[in-house]
Amino acid sequence: MSGAIKHLIHKGNKASLFTRVAQAVATWTGRPITFVVAVSLIVVWAVSGPIFNFNDTWQLVINTSTTIITFLMVFIIQNSQNRDTAAMQIKLDELIIRLEGAREELLDLEELDEADLSEIRKDFCGRASTAREKLARTKTRR
Numbered sequence: 139m140s141g142a143i144k145h146l147i148h149k150g151n152k153a154s155l156f157t158r159v160a161q162a163v164a165t166w167t168g169r170p171i172t173f174v175v176a177v178s179l180i181v182v183w184a185v186s187g188p189i190f191n192f193n194d195t196w197q198l199v200i201n202t203s204t205t206i207i208t209f210l211m212v213f214i215i216q217n218s219q220n221r222d223t224a225a226m227q228i229k230l231d232e233l234i235i236r237l238e239g240a241r242e243e244l245l246d247l248e249e250l251d252e253a254d255l256s257e258i259r260k261d262f263c264g265r266a267s268t269a270r271e272k273l274a275r276t277k278t279r280r
Contacts, residue, residue, distance in 0.1 A: 160217040167211070223248075 153161070166172060183200050190196040227248055234240045247255065 157217070157221070160214050163214050164218045167214070 180200070183196075187196060227246075231245050234242060234245055244258075247258065250258075
């Protein structure tokens with residue numbers, strides 16, 4: 139097993155079986171060799187068309203295979219994205235907590251609804267505009 143996958147599936151990993159499998163599959167499917175294998179399978183399928191007279195079963199094989207793989211990969215990708223987003227939010231929250239003068243009310247912004255986020259966004263847009271104006275005045279004085 140490669141090092142990239144091994145660190146995800148170590149004996150001390152307390153993640154659920156699904157999470158460990160999802161991590162391993164996401165790591166494995168993101169590699170160039172996996173892409174090459176997928177393209178090779180499609181080429182073999184296409185080349186075998188004349189052998190099977192391009193019949194319905196021949197078409198059904200690729201249609202069914204790709205549908206099943208796509209269906210399962212949606213869950214793997216969503217799981218990976220959810221874990222990555224949650225981990226990033228925790229890290230950002232830690233930085234906010236540790237920074238002197240940081241506004242701790244910005245913790246857990248991802249839990250707010252769109253209207254609340256819009257209000258905070260307007261505040262930050264105003265701050266950014268003020269900062270740009272201040273910078274422009276400083277540059278013109280030089």
